[in-house]
Amino acid sequence: MNLLALVTLVIAFPALNVADDVPSAPTITAYPKAPGNFKPAPGHQTHEGKVCQVEPNLVDAGPSILAAAQECNNGGTVFLPSGDFVIATALDLTFLSNIDFAIWGNIRFKQDLELWPTQAFQYAFQTASMFWRFGGENVNIYGDGKGVIDGAGQFWWSAMVQNSSVMRPCLLGTDGLHHATISGLTMLNPPGWFNLIANSTDILVSDMTMLVGSASPDAPAKNTDGWDIYRSSNVVIQDSRIVNTDDCVSFKPNSTQVVVQNLDCTGSHGISVGSLGQYQGETDLVEDLYIYNVSMTNATDVARIKVWPGVPPDASGSTSGGGLGRVRNVTYEHIQSENNDHVISVSQCYYTKNQTMCDMYPAKLVIEDVLFKDFKGTTSTKYDPRIGELTCSSPDVCHDISVHDINVTTPSGNPPIFNCNNMGDSDLAEITCA
């Protein structure tokens, strides 16, 4: 052993002792699919760096979490041991660089309708807001199956009965996060969306359990999307179980290079692209998505693409269609359906009940190169024997939509049919359009 190695060992030992009980980041990889050139956070930190342990706090753990993140940035680990952490101060963690967050405790956000409008980070995009936001690079956030983020959703859903515009921040937000993993967390009852991944690249999300349950029939859970992806690319979401009431995963404008695999979703609105093209003159791009091996139960839809139609030539500033852009290169493959209303739903006439109107002013947002392949299972009685909808606003703005190997049975046992409009030269030979 040379002198340099000996010196390194001696220096390393005390640090390792301190960090003995602190869990290091799990080694997770995107599997079986991954976007090309995918680079989530580099390996796990070794804890040769600092450990900043935060003590449980029922009043406001916010300032101590922020102080720990500042202290342990650049190589350390923020550790929240088991215990309760109530956050009453919005946390701007967008300065991160090479840092781990080991969350073994139970995180909640103060139940206070007046507090959060003065605290939360607010965005123009769909009036989204966040209790806390993560940004920066080389970050691992992990719960090792122990950590819980509990949104106490019933408090917010009940408040909505009086005031539907109550601010409901999402439970975990990223804004400008690059090269990161988020794993092993249980998330419960978000006020609104569970996760918003925005302005981010190279994010691997794995081994999450996300559950919604309202105890009050008069105040049901609202808008509890699992993940909304916005202005982000190179994202993988995998190996997770979600029980919720809105989209399981939603691809909002400018989601590209995204893989979703090995998910088990119950009760949702499916894995949804859009809605897109809502704002006249804006360009929305959703490209290069691979949705693989998803099991969907008791949902309204399984695979869904929602695009607004066009607007009359004299319209200006429309917020109900007329947007530009494209949905391109999207694959849904190896999907298990149980008791869902529709297995496939493509609409380029979103929110237009009137096909005549949609035909008059077709969408400007093109849908092309979309493949639905290898679907098995059952649908619900709702539209029996219809199992899907394929509606374009004009054959000129839909190209190469293919449906193959659909083995889905209806409750009645009647042969399944699809409702198809304006599908032009799409490859639908294996299904029956009515």
Ligand SMILES: *[C@@H]1O[C@H](CO)[C@@H](O)[C@H](O)[C@H]1NC(C)=O
């Ligand atoms: C409803 O909540 C919004 C958002 O917090 C607030 O601006 C508005 O004043 C509230 N309306 C009423 C009637 O309380």
Ligand SMILES: *[C@@H]1O[C@H](CO)[C@@H](O)[C@H](O)[C@H]1NC(C)=O
């Ligand atoms: C994303 O980045 C844009 C441009 O910097 C910024 O305006 C926006 O607030 C960021 N976050 C979200 C969620 O849109």
Ligand SMILES: *[C@@H]1O[C@H](CO)[C@@H](O)[C@H](O)[C@H]1NC(C)=O
């Ligand atoms: C999406 O990308 C297009 C093309 O780069 C851009 O014009 C548009 O503003 C982007 N939209 C958002 C919401 O970032």
Ligand SMILES: *[C@@H]1O[C@H](CO)[C@@H](O)[C@H](O)[C@H]1NC(C)=O
């Ligand atoms: C599909 O995902 C499930 C978890 O939902 C997993 O158990 C199974 O091994 C996966 N199958 C394939 C072919 O990847």
Ligand SMILES: *[C@@H]1O[C@H](CO)[C@@H](O)[C@H](O)[C@H]1NC(C)=O
């Ligand atoms: C289509 O998207 C997938 C998933 O992101 C990607 O692997 C593939 O290279 C893309 N194909 C083309 C032709 O860009």
Ligand SMILES: *[C@@H]1O[C@H](CO)[C@@H](O)[C@H](O)[C@H]1NC(C)=O
């Ligand atoms: C799906 O719905 C049926 C009928 O309501 C119910 O019996 C079943 O438990 C649900 N499945 C899951 C996984 O929640």
Ligand SMILES: *[C@@H]1O[C@H](CO)[C@@H](O)[C@H](O)[C@H]1NC(C)=O
């Ligand atoms: C659909 O819109 C067209 C054009 O405005 C109108 O003539 C027709 O009556 C509408 N049909 C229905 C069912 O509302």
Ligand SMILES: *[C@@H]1O[C@H](CO)[C@@H](O)[C@H](O)[C@H]1NC(C)=O
């Ligand atoms: C369709 O699924 C049923 C039930 O799982 C199975 O018995 C049948 O062989 C499948 N048919 C094809 C063509 O794969």
